[in-house]
Amino acid sequence: MTTEVALPGELRVRRPKDKETLIQQLLAEHDGIFASMAEVLLFAAALGWSRGDDGRVPLKAHGEPIRFDVFKKMATAEAFIESLAVMVSPGDTEILSDSRALDRVRIFEEYANGGLAILQGELNTSRSPVAETLIDLVRDACVADRDRTSKVPSDIRKMISPRPDWS
Template sequence: MTTEALPGELRVRRPKEKEKLVQQLLVENDGIFVTMAEALLFAAALGWARNSRKDFEKSESPIRFEVFKKTQTGEAFIDALAVMATPGDAQILSEARAQDRIRIFEEYAHGGLAVLQGELNTTRSTVTDTLIGMVRDACVADRDRSSKVPDDIRKILSRPDWS
């Protein structure tokens, strides 16, 4: 199997300096993600949520963009991230700017991996335990934010009780 890109074939890079962490995120290494694409999608979402976007030069073997397109929401997430990162740039979704969208995604994924590495360094826990803790903390923070919503508005926004 070759890792060389065909002319015009889109590839998603992953930062060489975070390769050990990317490998730890995979199920085969006691992580929780089946594929590197899933791990990078999570990392990019974390990067966006924590406002962490980092450029990088050196990368490991890139992943074919087709892998992301095969996930249920991968391509849509990458496109949405680019739109949110470049407000007012209507051309970001043009076919000619596909590589720009991928670069934005790569940078947020790198930023998210840096955030995760920082959490791992702080907690000294396993990758899985750290991820579970981060998700739990995010749920508590979300619940705290929603508790500040007035009761009448919360009732309107809540799921209907069909019982």
């Protein structure tokens, strides 16, 4: 990881240049469902993370970066980016320090890049409209999550479910 420090107002999130057409396609103004490029990258990073190590791909080249302040204005984006970094760097007590902001952003960028590659593959394979492919990916993730949850003992599942049953 780097130790390069970026001033808070200067921190930028890079977009993968080779996925620029896909990013544009995912925007609402071009038949997609996302209102901003930041939303596209957040979804892509979550998709990349859900696929494990295959979902993390370093950027080779990047397009116009997005100011990190754009992400900070979104309700949970910064927490998501920080969470990715913590999960990737267990035991690294410094990963959330101000001096490591660039490291956290780079981890996020790599998962977003990987998620975009996965999404592009799904679109190429399915030949379905963008919105339909996104819905299928979310549905698949919900089924996978349900399968993981079904392996948790029922008494524990009751305690951690959104509406606990304390009877």
